[in-house]
Each structure stands twice: as C-alpha cells, then as structure tokens.
Amino acid sequence: MKLTKAILRSLSLRLSLLMVFAIAVLLIAALSVMFHFSRQALREEAMLTADHTLDATAQHIDNILLSAEQTAGNFYWDVIQHLDQPERMEDYCRELVKSNRYIAGCAIAFEPNFYPGRKEFMAYVRKTPKDGHWTIEGYDTLEVQESFHSQSYTVQDWFTKPMSTNRTYWMEPLKDGAAEDALITFSLPIYAPGQSMGTEGEMKSVGVMGVDIPLSLLYEFILATKPSANGYVTLLGNGGTYIVHPDPNKLFRQTVFTQLEQNPNASIQEAGEAMVKGESGFMPFNMNGEQWYVIFKPFQRTEAPGRVMDELNWSVGVIYPEDDIFGEYNLLLYYLLAIVIIGLTVFFILCRLYTHRQLLPLVQLTRSAQRIADGDYNEPIPPAKHEREDEIGQLQQHFQEMRMALTAHIDEQERLSAELQKHGETLQKAYSQTQEADQMKTSFLHHMTNQMVEPTDVILKSVKTLCDDCNTAGEPSTEEQRREEMKRMAETIQQQSKLIIELLKQMIHKAGKEGAHV
Numbered sequence: 001m002k003l004t005k006a007i008l009r010s011l012s013l014r015l016s017l018l019m020v021f022a023i024a025v026l027l028i029a030a031l032s033v034m035f036h037f038s039r040q041a042l043r044e045e046a047m048l049t050a051d052h053t054l055d056a057t058a059q060h061i062d063n064i065l066l067s068a069e070q071t072a073g074n075f076y077w078d079v080i081q082h083l084d085q086p087e088r089m090e091d092y093c094r095e096l097v098k099s100n101r102y103i104a105g106c107a108i109a110f111e112p113n114f115y116p117g118r119k120e121f122m123a124y125v126r127k128t129p130k131d132g133h134w135t136i137e138g139y140d141t142l143e144v145q146e147s148f149h150s151q152s153y154t155v156q157d158w159f160t161k162p163m164s165t166n167r168t169y170w171m172e173p174l175k176d177g178a179a180e181d182a183l184i185t186f187s188l189p190i191y192a193p194g195q196s197m198g199t200e201g202e203m204k205s206v207g208v209m210g211v212d213i214p215l216s217l218l219y220e221f222i223l224a225t226k227p228s229a230n231g232y233v234t235l236l237g238n239g240g241t242y243i244v245h246p247d248p249n250k251l252f253r254q255t256v257f258t259q260l261e262q263n264p265n266a267s268i269q270e271a272g273e274a275m276v277k278g279e280s281g282f283m284p285f286n287m288n289g290e291q292w293y294v295i296f297k298p299f300q301r302t303e304a305p306g307r308v309m310d311e312l313n314w315s316v317g318v319i320y321p322e323d324d325i326f327g328e329y330n331l332l333l334y335y336l337l338a339i340v341i342i343g344l345t346v347f348f349i350l351c352r353l354y355t356h357r358q359l360l361p362l363v364q365l366t367r368s369a370q371r372i373a374d375g376d377y378n379e380p381i382p383p384a385k386h387e388r389e390d391e392i393g394q395l396q397q398h399f400q401e402m403r404m405a406l407t408a409h410i411d412e413q414e415r416l417s418a419e420l421q422k423h424g425e426t427l428q429k430a431y432s433q434t435q436e437a438d439q440m441k442t443s444f445l446h447h448m449t450n451q452m453v454e455p456t457d458v459i460l461k462s463v464k465t466l467c468d469d470c471n472t473a474g475e476p477s478t479e480e481q482r483r484e485e486m487k488r489m490a491e492t493i494q495q496q497s498k499l500i501i502e503l504l505k506q507m508i509h510k511a512g513k514e515g516a517h518v
Contacts, residue, residue: 231320
C-alpha cells in the first residue's frame, strides 16, 4: 500500500514505470518471436546434423563390414583350393588377421569328421588386445586358440547357422570373456570343390570361415563422430539387441526392451519398436527425468560386386539429450534475460532521473500554488529557464503572469477595502453625530414642549373662564367687572400666545440650524 501511494503521488515515477513497462512488453514480444524461431532452427539443424551423422556412421560401419567381407573373400578362394591341407588353415587365419586392421580374429572350422581321424577341427587366431582394449593402431601378439569360448564351435550360432542354411551371415554380438571383448562375426560357408549337389541342387557347406570384428573398435569410430557432447550412436540388431552402445554391459544379449521390464517407459518402448520394425523417424522420449531425442533409420549396406545383400535387420540411431541441442541456447536465454533485466533497471533509473529533473518545475509550482492557496500571495514562482520553451516552461510563464495578476488584483481589493473602511468610519462618525443631534432635538422638543405646557394651560383656563362668564347672566356692576376681567384674561391669553409663538420660532430656528449642520 505504501508503494502504491508512493507511485500515485509521483508523476515521474508513474511515467518511468509506464515507459519501462512498454519497453519490456516490446522486448518480451520480440525476444519470444526470435527465440521461438531460433529454437525451431536449432531443432531442424540438430535433426539435419543427426541425420548426417546417421548416414556417416552407417557408411563407416558398413565400410568396416565390407572390408572384413572382402578380406575374407580374398582368402576364401585360396582356402577352398587347399582344404586337403589342414595345417595351412592356421596360416590362412594368421595372414587374414594381419592383413586387416579391423579384424580381431579369424576362425576356420569344419564339420565333424571332415578330416580323417579328427572329430572336430578349428583353426582360430586372434589378436591380443593392446593394453586390454581393441585398437586399430596395433596389437600385442597373435595367439592361436583351439576353441572359442567354453562351448564347442559345433553348437555355436556363427557355425551352425551358415552350415544349416548355406548362406553368409553377420552374427550378432558374441562374448569372449569380458563385455568389452564382445564381437560380431561374419560367417562364410565353405564348399568343397567337386562335391555333389544337395537334394535341392545346392552345394552343401563343409565348414565355416568366421571373421571377428570387436564392437569396442566400432564404437571408437562411432565415438569420433558423435553428434553432441553427451549424445551417442547405437546400433540395434534383430530383435532389438545392442550391437553398438556406449554402455558395454548392454552389448551381450541385452535388448532395448530389457531395461523396460524394471522401468517401464512408453516413449522408449515406442522408439524401440519403431527401430526394430526398420522404420525411420524422429522421436522425443523421457529418460531419468530428462528430455532426449532419437533419430533412427534402417542400417543400409552399400552394394558391391560379389557382395551378398541379405537384410541384416539392423537399425542405427542417434540419441542425444535436449541440453546438447538447447544447452547453449538456454544459457544464451539466461544471459539475455539478465541483460534485459539489468538494461530495464538502468533504463528505469535513467528515466526516473530524467523525468524527475524535467518535472521538478511542476513540483515547485505545486508547492508554490499550495502556499498561495494558503494565503501567501507573495510566494515567488520559480522562473522558467530560457532554454525551456516546452509546455512546462510555458506553464511556468503563465503561472508567473497569473500570480502577478492575482497580486495586482488583491492589492486593488485591499486599496478599495481601505477606502471603504475609511468611508465606513466617516459614515459611522456621521451616524454618531446624527444620533447625538437627534438626541439633542428630542431633548429640545421635550424641553420646549414642557415650556409650552404652562402657557397653554393658562390660555385654556382663561378661555374656559371667559366662556363661562359669557354664558352667565349677572348684575350691571358685575358687567363692568366682567369686562375688566375679560380684558385682563384676553391680555393674558395674548401674552401666553406670544410666548408660545416665540417658543415655536425658537424651535423652528433650532431645527433649521441642526438640519443645516447635518
């Protein structure tokens, strides 16, 4: 409430907030549009990069596979020409392994009793991993083994499947010891020259040449072309088994659906099913509380002369977290938000200082107007600066003119009031004199009236006596006396009448003097 009152009391603060709000709305709108399209552009660029990574990775893997296939094919024709020399099989394996840096081992195995006196025969030469890991730079030694893993080769898929179908295969990961020793094997059936055809007109295989490629070696190539800092490439085999994955524990007979048994995830399930079906696409999914994306397509092999183009039912996918795509974008967003907030704050401070400075004359005018309203009409109005010709400067000038006009009007009113007061005092004095004169007149009239009462009474009595005597009949002597008496009373009446007349003249004269004096 205090803040609201402070805002309502300050025009400069309201103007500053209004300008900052307008700028903030425009900035937010512009940044929202910019970041929306930038995010779309980044997503499209990431998808394009991932698609290129997919193609490059698939091509790279296929080149390695093709290299192994061609190397095996080059030795294959020499092998079938010397099937009668079992002692040379080990030499072929050794030379084949040495001739191709991608090949970790080679096995040439034959069906039981192919060689007289030998129930089973397998020549197997493999490279010893350098420092415990497969690398393309070299190897420590070549070692000869009589078996692969603890089982007989006659029950292992890399041997039994080509033998039963007479077709070449790329076998999915086989494990030889630790998980990092997982291998994929190219199995090539061996046909004996001049052997009889099978019941369906096909030559029956008598053995299998197996060429091993370490998965860790494939992953090293894939790691060099990873799409992002935390992204990786995965290669799924038939049924969703992992052929290439950064986690070596998933490379041996573990499918993409195995992890869903303990932690069900519909988005991963959907992406895995689409990859197993050989589809192409782009899917987001959630893993460990983070948003991830996968771009996948079927693994396509390049056609080459003499190459068997059987479908491998493999699928390659690029997987990367959202932060790898939008990490710097989000960081840039945070930086821009910080810059916008700091910029708006600085802009608000500058606007506040500028508007306060520009509106300071209004504040001074307000204070001066308040003092004038309180009765201090001599309150000076701050003069407008010469360089100010805007509305505020004009307002100051007009307010100054208004104050001067108001002061002049008030001075005139005070002068008139003084004159009226002076006339009032004169009238009051005249009124007092009039009252005194009226009192004197009243006293004079009262006195004169009292003076005329006695003569009037004498006249009335004399007249009454005279009238009574006239109406009374008497003796002659009495007549004489009556005449005398009447004469005497007439004289008395005359004298008193003159006295009354004299009093009236004095009263009229006195009234005339007082009237002239007033």
